Amino acid sequence: MSRPDLTLPPPSLAAERVSLTYGGTTIVAGLDLAVPERAFTALLGPNGSGKSTVLRALAGLLAPQKGAILLDGRSIAERPVKETARRIGILPQGPAAPEGLTVLELVRQGRYPHRSLFGRWSRADEDACAQALRLTSLDALRDRPLDSLSGGQLQRAWIAMALAQETGILLLDEPTTFLDLAHQIELMELIASLVEERGTTVVAVLHDLNQAARYADQMVFLKAGEIAAAGEPDRVVTAPLVEQVFGVAASIVPDPVTGTPMCIPSAKGHRSRRRQRCAPSRQGDGG
């Protein structure tokens, strides 16, 4: 299903027949997933389908019961953790920071894997943090304590930390949650530019199908721990798939702005129908 296209270079990150369990419950069994390099992969699926679990495993935070997560063909479990942390960064879901930290102090933690045991803070460390703050538009807030930030600002601070890590692979677990519409778009644009300009490989768990279809190069749909479909948005997003994965009847129309597939769920109790029932003579506005 998700076999790599032969015309592309071999993926640096892949899951090979991976089984993942949480406290005795099997979440994912025998999953194969190749993450296309220098591309944006969106991971989608209903709640409890195993998206976050798969992402944690890809980052090496959850050891597979069976199978292996391969980075450049070598199992992540066999690699030194610090070396892996220079290659793969992850933004966990709902991360928590110790009390009293400022934005800059959080972002600076992202440099941990790049520093030797007693090595000093270097020019490169400073530059990476400054750039991460700029990319997430947090310059003005750099000295603010994290407890004083809004949910969206806090989310961006964590993203900045992951960016300061300067990894070739970036895994994001629901990065747009807590963000308002403007910052959601800003973040998706940022991810797209990271992929395009720096050749970063990004895997993000997303909930907004239409946003994912707009920005992602590949969409992977998970259901009950198995891949239901994977591929380019134009090919995979179909009404039967949405019905199968989310249990929602929907129409797929081209996005009026980008032409990418757009999912419009059908709705029974919507407002205009209610209004029709009350005032049947009134006409719609033709949209």
Next chain:
Amino acid sequence: MMRIVPLLLVTLVGLCFASLALGDITIPARKLALAIANPDAASPDTRMILLELRLPRALLALLVGMALAVAGTIAQAVMRNPLAEPGILGINAGAALAATLLIVALPAAPAALLPWASFAGAAAMASAIYALSWRGGTSSLRIILIGIGLSSLTGAATTLLTAFGEIRDVQRAMIWLAGSVYDADWSKVRLLALWLPGPLVLAWLGARELDLVRFRDDAARSLGQRVNLIRALAILLCTLISGAAVAAAGLIGFVGLIAPHLARRLVGPAHARLIPVAALTGGAMVMAADLLGRTVIAPAQLPAGLVTALIGAPFLGYLLWGRRHVPA
């Protein structure tokens, strides 16, 4: 940082002078200055009071305070809990049980064994708690819960010993438990001064590890930290440092809790600055507590541990009050 360290150092020197000058026999400033400048010229009484009684006592208070404060800073980082202190690792309970056992059950044992026994008790308890909380890895919460459980169990054993012990032995044990530097002498100061620098400097050099281990396991691990290893090493350092302090001075409470908080107010949460400032703050606290304890109701002496508790308990209330809006 640049202004706070000199300020703390000045405070420490001031406290040291006050500790030397004040007591049953007050030594006036001029006489003190002369005695310090030229000890051989001072009267034998003055020299004896200064060099054999007050100076080792002040230095021991300083060292114990520094040790407790740094151990508390480490414990708060590793336990990810601002209310943690070395006692959570079972150090106090283990030392108390071992000391009580030695004093009450083996009254014939030489007093010189006491520090070693209490250090052994502290180390044994800390290892037991760590071992019991190991389940393919440790977690801060498991260590805290098992620490509380085992501490109350050993506390019960200590109480049992005191309930059935000889009354004079029990009294000796209670005095030890109250925590004090009244029996300071140069051999204790020397021992502590040789023991502490290694672990204290290591803790300071590991500041960056402590900065990161405060995060959740996942976050720290994804940045490449070997969380279980660092946690074990930090707990080991904490045991070496606070176990020695407890062995030298008994249970002086609240310093390990409060000094890191004061230091955090002064210089923020980064451990590279926090550890030295906490050490100086802790040293000043115990010196001040001992000075107060032996001058306020002289000639009677309050143990330093009692004074820190008298000041510390309201401070703990203040901390909790300040955190009343912080969920969980």
